[in-house]
Every structure is written in structure tokens, then in C-alpha cells.
Amino acid sequence: MPDPRLSPLTTPCLLVDEARMKRNIDRLAQHTAALGVSLRPHLKTTKSVEAARYVLANGNGPATVSTLAEAEVFAGAGITDILYGVGISPDKLDRVLALHHAGCRLTVLLDCAAQAEAVVAASKASGIAIPAMIEIDSDGHRSGLTADDPALIEVGRVLHEGGAELCGVLCHAGESYGAIGRDAQAEFAEQERLAVVNAATALRNADLPCPVVSVGSTPTAHAAKDLTGVTEVRAGVHVFFDLVMAGIDVCDVDDIALSVLTTVIGHQPSRGWTICDAGWMAMSRDRGTADQRVDQGYGVVCDEMGQVIPGLIVIKANQEHGVIAPRPDFEGEVPDFPVGTRLRILPNHACATAAQHQQYHVIPETAGAALSTWSRFGGW
Secondary structure, three states, X not given: OOOHHHOOOOOOEEEEEHHHHXXXXXXXXXXXXXXXXXXXXXXOOOOOHHHHHHHOHHHOOOEEEOOHHHHHHHHHOOOOEEEEEEEOOHHHHHHHHHHHHOOOEEEEEEOOHXXXXXXXXXXXXXXXXXXXXXXXXXXXXXXXEOOOOHHHHHHHHHHHHHOOEEEEEEEOOHHHHHOOOHHHHHHHHHHHHHHHHHHHHHHHHOOOOOOEEEEOOHHHHHHOOOOOOOOEEOOOHHHOOOHHHHHOOOOOHHHOOEEEEEEEEEEEHHHOEEEEOOOHHHHOOOOOOOOOOOOOOOOEEEEOOOOEEEEEEXXXXXXXXXXXXXXXXXXXXXXXXOOOOEEEEEOOOHHHHHOOOOEEXXXXXXXXXXXXXXXXXXXX
């Protein structure tokens, strides 16, 4: 039975299942509480003030962001403890200072002396000791220093002795996204923990402060068994989850709270194709499951109520056309979808798919209650 609340919506559009989302949020909050660490949720996935209220302690922080635009919007909504989790560049420090003047404590991230010197210069010129974290590399995934790199102490001294505020160390175990299963992800979590704890010890042994020891990736946050020495955990995609996370066993497909509502607009019977109006402009070009055990194409097909239809994926995407077809190895029967049929597509990457849309249509956990709409923003 189609959901009459969805009938007025113009497709393609973005849906959020509130009940699943709240379940996902509670799962990680309970896990980190059991490990004795605080949670600093990442807001880059949702980019929505309304969604942020669900995931933040008391609705106002602490929080992590990936752009200054996010920091500015969330600060304007009263969130005053924000970590900007991307390496700072000198040209952005004026915006950092503006946020401090507006009452938001925005912490920046860096991993070299040049960045630290720029932060120190801005701190001296403004009279505001800008809080800064040093990024630590645990797995060669991206940026950061290692605990035995002399640059770690050099950067720490530049910050601490120059007039900025050395807050601590931060690590993101990005390679954990390729680890399949809880045991493999737990190994990455321990590797991540040791990297930051050893870096914190090195700083403290050099008589430098290191009050915050921060770790975070969605796989390691859920798989960690021991976070001794860590003070906070960051994660973001867990709010919605997606097929990439399901593909490495962080969640089940049934946990995915985000989907794209689409309408069938045609067929290619000789090819076994159903054409829908959700192309890559609605789903994104992300093919994050292509190298996983199960390639989910551009997304898994569900009926309008959100139940997975066995064997069907979006195999191909043009700008405004999605091609729905059975998996190559699927031998079951495929339903007929008359033109006008509404379906839902589960995304490979929640962040990328959400970025294609300006709002969420939220299906409330209370049965029969009206849909609500949350605005979403972008930019840097």
C-alpha cells in the first residue's frame, strides 16, 4: 500500500526515516558512553540544523564540521563548541576569528609548522588564542604526523609558545573503510588509539599540553573495544548509514535511514530495464561499493514503503535518468513497474547523495503523523 504522505512530493527527492535515524544515533551514543568517552558528532553528512539537534548533546554541541560554511551555519544556530576537522589554510583564519568574535569556540586542525605559524600570527594580531589540534596519521590514509616525527614537537612548541592554544591531537582512521567485519575494524580502532595516545605522550613528555585526544571514523567508532587514553570520538555517517557501511558490516541494509524517492518514467523491455527519474544528479556519481564484495551499482531499489526489492539495483545513471535492472547473477522474478510507480533508492554514500539535495522530507517515527521538512545547505 503506497504511503499517501509521499504522494504530493515531487521526485526525485530525499527521504529520512526518523525511527531508523534515532536508532542509529542511540546505538553509537550508548557504545561510546560504555567506553567512557565523549562523542563529538560530525555534522558533514546531514548539513542540517534540524538533524543536528538529534545527534548533539543537549542539541548544541560539541560538534565536528568539514567546512567553514558548516561552522558558520551551526554557530548561527547556537552551537558554540565546534571542531573544524580539515587542515587550516592561512586565508581562512579571518573567518575563524569572526566565529570566535561571534561567541563560537572554533578549533582548527593542522599538521605542519607553516600552518602553526599562521595560526600564531593570527592569534597575536587578534588577541584571541586560537585553539588548535595537531593531526596524527595512524594508517597513511591522508594527512597527519606520527608520534615519532620530530615535527610533532616542533609544531606543538610553535603553537604553545607563540600565543595560540595547543588543545591536543586528532586522528582519522580512514583506511578502516576498507576493513570488512567488526574484528578487522577493531584492529584499526586500536591502531588509531595507539597513534594518538603515543602522540599525546610525546607532547606531554616535551612539557607541552595535550588535554584532548580525539579519534574517529564510523567503522572504528563502532568497533572500538578499548579507548584508554582517548577523550572523545568523532563520527558522522552513522546518523543515516549507507550501502558502503553495510558492505563492510558496520550496519545492516535495514539500518539505512536515507533514501531517494523516485518515479518510474519508462522501460526498455528487450533489455529488462526500468527507467526512473533519479539519475546521478539525485544519487551522485559515488560508486563506493564497486570494489566491495557486492557491487550495489548506484543504489539498491526498494518499494515506496522502503522494503528492499530482491535483486534490483540502479545499474546505470545518466544526469536525470536512472536505469533499474536485476543484478547479473539474480535468477528470481522481477516485478513489473508501471509508469508512475514510486520507488526508493538506498544510496552508496549518504554524504554524497544528500549533497545533491536542498532538503530532507522526514517520515516521522509516529505512525500516521505528517511529514516534516528539514532544510539542508552546502558550500565551503
